[in-house]
């Protein structure tokens with residue numbers, strides 16, 4: 175049996191189990207006790223693809239192969255994927271933009287912006303992006319309803335740069351904001367925090383929630399760097415002031431910086447905000463071998479960061495936390511980071527394998543910047 179067929183059989187089995195349970199449960203009902211960790215993956219996520227582009231379907235294939243190699247698929251609970259309906263997409267985007275993506279997808283292949291050519295669109299993009307958003311809603315409902323303890327949506331295309339009216343940075347629909355608002359709408363959840371540790375600033379998430387005091391948008395990122403937003407000054411508008419928490423660092427920030435700023439700033443902001451649910455935009459492009467940025471995280475560092483996010487959720491919101499896939503463009507560290515995240519969520523951090531090790535360059539000391547960020551956000 176090939177490695178790839180193992181993932182395919184996982185999806186096939188999950189689909190069959192879920193088809194048999196149409197009365198509402200979001201997870202497959204089996205005679206075995208379900209894993210506490212949910213996973214969502216759909217074939218459509220592989221169909222949005224463009225050869226030669228860094229955000230391509232191979233990213234998911236290597237993750238699939240890595241999870242197969244360490245026998246992780248059978249330790250996870252499949253969560254039902256589905257396409258978001260139009261009303262759900264409207265939780266973050268305008269009707270005009272949704273229609274534009276549909277038209278461009280019908281007319282594909284091409285780019286959202288012919289002059290920038292960063293965000294590609296093919297014939298499957300509209301459906302894949304709707305599947306990403308809807309599946310992320312289902313995963314978050316499954317976590318919130320305690321059908322699983324935690325979960326990871328292995329979705330593509332990603333969403334954190336997507337604005338109300340604009341695609342950018344490989345992102346089409348902002349699946350995390352859509353899932354947060356869907357939880358508020360469907361379950362009456364009040365406060366939700368979105369933690370974004372992708373190396374790029376989550377400008378879409380910030381923009382969509384900047385006026386909304388019920389959603390805290392945290393982003394740790396390289397700055398100044400693409401998309402050039404995410405400086406310290408902006409913390410939200412009006413009633414939402416204090417709910418945008420940017421933690422910007424020049425190049426060379428690594429494990430020590432990310433873990434320290436999490437303890438010194440992020441966890442404390444979360445403590446004060448008191449979220450009822452946490453969504454993590456898990457981008458792994460701050461890894462030192464990533465070709466698209468200049469930070470120096472290691473596989474082990476990422477997983478310590480994941481552990482800290484889980485600890486915050488356990489302390490603040492009964493452990494309710496989900497992860498959705500962000501960046502990560504060097505395939506080997508990406509696969510090891512995602513595998514490690516699952517080991518962490520399963521409570522087996524000792525199984526995390528970092529075959530790459532830490533950056534050979536010494537980490538830049540950002541303790542002064544961390545103090546500055548702390549003073550800015552916490553006074």
Ligand SMILES: [Zn+2]
Pocket residue numbers: 372373374457459500501502
């Ligand atoms: Zn990124």
